[in-house]
Amino acid sequence: MNIRSMTGYAQVKTNVDDELTLTLSLKSVNHRFLDLHLRLPVELDPVEMKVRRVLKERLHRGHIEVTLGLERSGGTAFSVNRELVGGYLRTFREVAEEFGVSAEPDLNAVLKLPGALNAAENGDAMAALEKQVTTALEECIERLNSMRDEEGCGAVFELRDRMTHLSSATHEVEQLRGRVLKAYHEKLYGRMQELLGSHVDHDRILQEAAMLAERSDIQEEVVRMKNHIQHFISLLDGGGEVGKKLDFLLQEMNREANTLMSKTTGVAGEALRITSLGLSMKSEIEKAREQVQNLE
Secondary structure, three states, X not given: OOOOEOOEEEEEEEEEEOOXXXXXXXXXXXXXXXXXXXXXXXXXXXXXXXXXXXXXXXXXXXXXXXXXXXXXXXXXXXXXXXXXXXXXXXXXXXHHHHOOOOOOOOHHHHXXXXXXXXXXXXXXXXXXXXXXXXXXXXXXXXXXXXXXXXXXXXXXXXXXHHHHHHHHHHHHHHHHHHHHHHHHHHHHHHHHHHHHOOOOOHHHHHHHHHHHHHHOOOHHHHHXXXXXXXXXXXXXXXXXXXXXXXXXXXXXXHHHXXXXXXXXXXXXXXXXXXXXXXXXXXXXXXXXXXXXXXXX
């Protein structure tokens, strides 16, 4: 199953009959959940729930804007929504009388209100229109997902590249670990001898220095980082809806990189190289997060 981006756009335009053209567009951007925003003509209110149901079945994450437009030829007959228009006119005149304003409503403006005019559709025509909407929606979703698949493929390629760089940096840190641990041990030993003087048991100083140095060992962080990278790549291999899982793993990787640097602070030599590698890791992780946060 492909890994999809949450970014995409698709449009379908079709003729319902000789007098009616339907245009449907879907625009998708990243979002933590599935967030649907529909803009439909008032006469298609009855199909809104069906449209939402189809979208929820086919899409899983993203802010989705759905725009459906109907364009009618000049010969199409219209009916007046008398309740809506009458209510507006009554309210207009009541407010004018209350405030002593001499004015009459503009009928042209009133008839432009959403829902004021409805095309005269019989039952068969409405059923045919609903069917066309469903067909257009399915086609539009296919086009949208095709674009999202393509975007997702590019993101996965970059993420694999980021993991390669991150794995290389982790391997170098692992190679430096022994020398850094030795340098930290020697630094502690020298500092403790300086503070305690020459009349203290040297074996005891060595033992205490070794214990303190052990607490600054970065082996656990290196192992966890390698495991996180392997898990990340396995999720990419598996495909599907993995955006949230990948984002969580990158947060964990960032935590390990921070700990690597904090444990080697204050030690000269090879530890400075680990700090540099740690910063490089954090940069790769941040770039990966920019991609992951746009995946479904």
